[in-house]
Amino acid sequence: MSKGKYKWIGTRPDRPDGADKVTGRARFGADFNMPGQLVGKVLRSPHAHAVIKSIDASAALALPGVKAVVSAVDFPDQPNLIVPTGEMQVNLRDITRNVMAREKALYEGHPVAAVAATTEAVAKAALDLIKVEYEVLPHVIDVADAMKEDAPILHDHLITEGVKPAPTKPSNIAKRIDNLKGDIEAGFKQAEIVVERHYTTQAVHQGYIEPHATLASAAEDGQIQLWSTTQGHFQVRGFCSRLLNIETSQIRVTPTEIGGGFGGKTVVYLEPIAVRLSQKSGKPVKMVMSRDEVFRASGPAPGGTVHVKIGAKRDGTIVAAECTIALQAGAFPGSPVGPACWTSFACYDIPNIKVVGYDVVSNRPKVAAYRAPGAPISAWGVESTVDILAQELRMDPIDLRLKNAAKKGTKTSYGPTFDTIGFVETLEAAKASEHYKSKPRAGMSRGVAAGFWFNVGADSSAAAHVAEDGTVTIISGNPDIGGSRASLALMAAEELGVDYSKVRPVIADTSSIGFNFVTGGSRVTFATGLAVVNSVRDMIRELKVRAAKTWGVDPDGVIWEDGCAKPAGSNVGEFEPLSLAQLAATAGRTGGPINGHAQLNAQGAGPGFGVHIVDLAVDRDTGIVTVDRYTAAQDVGTAIHPSYVEGQLQGGAVQGVGWALNEEYIYGSKGRLDNAGFLDYRMPVASDLPMIETILVEVPNPHHPYGVRGVGEVPIVPPLAAVGNAVARSTGIRLTDLPLSPPRLSAAIDAATPRMAAE
Amino acid sequence: MAKTHVTTTINGEPTEFLCDASQTMLDVLRDQLGLTGSKEGCGSGDCGACSIMLDDRLICSCLMLAVEAEGKKVETIEGMAHGEQLHPLQKKFVEFAALQCGICTPGFLVASKALLAKNPNPTETEVRFWLAGNLCRCTGYDKIVRAVMEVAAEMRETAR
């Protein structure tokens, strides 16, 4: 840990919002209300693919208590224009159609209309009275099916990008990506062993426990107030502005406390609808999704196919690697196939790499970011294949990875060359761990896998204010999704040299602080942290000016140390140090309030690497997997608040375990989701798991004053293959299709042991 | 149809409210009584975020009709701290970082308190199975289980 080097960084104080969160006082999305508010509800398509021929809302509008109905006609159409959102890109033309279907309903659950009424019961009754005439079209759910020549086409205008010459016919393949490094054919010629496999994964949901919720109030003068549970209230503002043609500054979005997001709350679903309903009704409108709606119409992360081929020398040196990845985008283009491709071989220093990716639309909800979007899927394929290679070469799986590990100076297949990274250190830490050094318990088998994520910087603003008594407020604009208030306050306290308890972090609405990009990409502690540090430095600069004024010396003659202004040397003069409280008390006489500000586009987010070790047992009769022991090691840069860093590793690992074992979107023959609830969408429960041990490997990021690397996303990348590799070593059977659910695993075991199956 | 008048006790306070027969206890707590600490994550009893105590019994308030509160004793997360004093579980959850986003936290605290009232010396396995009805997507449960075990140990120590 970084203790010793720092006073506050690396310590584990209580989070500033702790009491609010354990008493029920904290207000989340659905906890906001306004006098006279209406309840908004969405009418959703029951069909996976259908032309909307007409919508007749007259009967709904005639129902007493119904104050407004909206459908696509209430939203201006948008140009074919791509804008960034979180780690994903969205097309405005598509996003308005995702918020409210226009020509066609493209998935079951696609919004078709919405109502605002005095009560929930009236709103629900009104939905039943809206008559929608559909012409049901053939649908396609599966990626491989959607790529077929004769597949039902979702968008007649969709011509595959990235293919030369450009296709003349529309298809469901929105884009092809190619990454090349070296000479792939020559590389495979050098190989003494080649392993090739085809892998699949199913769509999974982010699974945040808090459903989407918003409260909109549109005033008659055009000003809009909006409360939203979101990872990015500035994005909500931006989307509402674009989609509703409202000037951005007319919209003020206040982020509520957010009950989980994992990438799924970086886009808008309800907010533009609520604003439109509020405009039309003249009343505040509150909208909350049901869990069923969350599953059917928000999120999910894509499923897809990954074809991997790796060639190596007998000594384990990987000489060539190739993979082809096709990911579900959902109903509109924009799967995370890019990151899936770029991360695929990023852990390794391989001279010859070829990666091809396809972004494929089908009749599913539009995918959203989910923790290291795309990376777990390609890692499932690549890390399983690396494990097969280790088995065939009879090498220790960590040694094989060490032999090929990316280091400072390794050029990636997607362009950049790594600066200081900690993959080797992380592998070595995993290898040296008590877990790895001890044998699995009786009946248990062990799997290992690695993972990579870029981490993100981007736009942040922050302000630091000194109060009259010398205590400090730190203002930033990123919803705190997992303890970031604490890490920001720790860095501010460290920088200022004051007690952590004297720093109060506040998350401001869109009108009270400058722009901040989403809470996502593992960027908040890095980028917003940097903005906070810079705002504090700006404030310290001003504090030094005030001390200089007090002493009648030049500001250059003042230093800031241990929370006090001090003379830089004896040549400046003999002065007693001036504390923050003393300077604050005299601020009125030295130039007024003392504040600091910073705004930046953070560059140099340090990439992170993880290595996970899992011991598990497979019940060969039932296919049930029991996880016995789990360790997650990761290069975390500097652990600002180690408890929350550990928490990221633990939570990410468990999401990955769920993805590996049981989570999946299951569709019926009509293209309707069959398991839209927590009962049958099986996320891990407490009794499914052991403790998750963590190893924090601190290789500071040279591009951050405290060495911060993002930590939130890496930990979901390795677990899929770590679990799969352990299952393969336990059963002797290499499963390539996720999830490794009991029926699937049992069938594979029976297929491999015919005598048992015949029993 | 006329609403039903219900007289009950919530967090020790005599409370009256009017409700429809179709309303759940969770709806009344949140929408009528302003007790929004109980959360709705699913509305089907699968996530535990709405956990409350009904006559000393742990239940999901989304699966209870509000009319059933008549003459009963209801306890919610809002009644867990006493004045300025957090319950030991509340303190430990903060100290151990047993929450990230915090949406599931009220439900976990209510359920954990119910566990310790019934079993002051639970094994890790018992804690995990008791809390299996509370979903947390952030923490992987590790720090939650540790916090509950630690509070149990401290409470046993104090009781000696």
Next chain:
Amino acid sequence: MNDIRYSAPHTIDEAVGALLAAKGTGRILAGGTDLLVQMKAGMALPGAIIDVKNIVEMSAIEDKGGGAFRVGAAVSGARIGEHAALKKAWPGVVEAINLIGSKQIQGRASPGGNLCNASPAADSVPALIAAGAIVAVHGPNGRREVAVEKIQIGPGKTSLQPGEIVVSFSLPARPAGSSDAYLRLIPRTEMDIAVVGCGVSLTMKDGVCTAARVGLGAVAPTVMLVEAAGAALVGSKLDAEALEKAAAACRAVCKPINDKRGTIVYRTKIAGVLLKRVAAIAAERAGGR
């Protein structure tokens, strides 16, 4: 949704009257853990809800001696799990009831509700069938007693006549050397609906099984009594051959479906796997192995 008439009668006759008066739109509320979910999903739109928890007989556990018990249909799983004598006498029945949902669900869910919801995957029912439980049913024509396996007749369908309410379950006295067990297969360790559920009640004497009943759930439209499986165990020392014969009998009666919870092949196989495991646990508890 708003026009629901709620009542909480204190006598069974009042409850029957209220149910009849609702003319087919009445629903019995015990724990409500199925009813409220169905109402929320719009699958149930009751005109009347009759809360039966104030009816003493339906909320009581009566120890009749010699291992015989009468358990009120509306008693919560949590209360059943806390009843030491019942748990000692009928560990399989109690563990089956205690597997219905989470601790929160256990605070409310009842065996009567689990039975009358008529899910083929109901956890308590295979164990109650194995136990030979008799159900007391009260209706407009008074009381009748019926074997528990006769209540469910299809998914969501029961043999109850208009106005009839399940009042209690009677568990019979058993000879020394008897016990029971229930196991279900679920993908997770908790919070799932049984993919297969199996209950076995048996009596062991001098290492030989002298009586056995097997209940099997989630592999057909209703939970079934598998008489052939019980017969295969009787007279044996629960050796591998007898267990396999009983397992085969279980597999033979399976008429499952492919769905989000499991496949036909898997469910059929697991029926046999569980039978063997459950019989072993029951025998162990009976002290006969």
